[in-house]
Amino acid sequence: MSETQQPRAEATVTLTNDVGLHARPAVRLTQTAAKFSSRIELALGNQSEWHDAKSVVKVMRLKAKQGSEVRFRAEGDDADAAIRSIVDLVERHFDG
Secondary structure: OOOOOOOEEEEEEEOOOOOOOOHHHHHHHHHHHHOOOOEEEEEEOOOOOOEEOOOHHHHHHOOOOOOOEEEEEEEOOOHHHHHHHHHHHHHOHHHO
């Protein structure tokens, strides 16, 4: 019996807000990610290490600054919606 493949989605965005993924934006990101059932991860630039986007500690540990390129990937039934929502949040500068 073969394992069913989960839907996947990916996106890369550049942080344009003033503080990057400092405290408030990191909290907003993890709160947004937590709304989805998919597994959501992020990586900084071309680093191969992925981190749980639902963990504020792991997100803040990246120390992503303004201008950083961040890659997101999601796997699960709502993967596309999750990635769209996260990209939208980043593009809205985490709502100030």
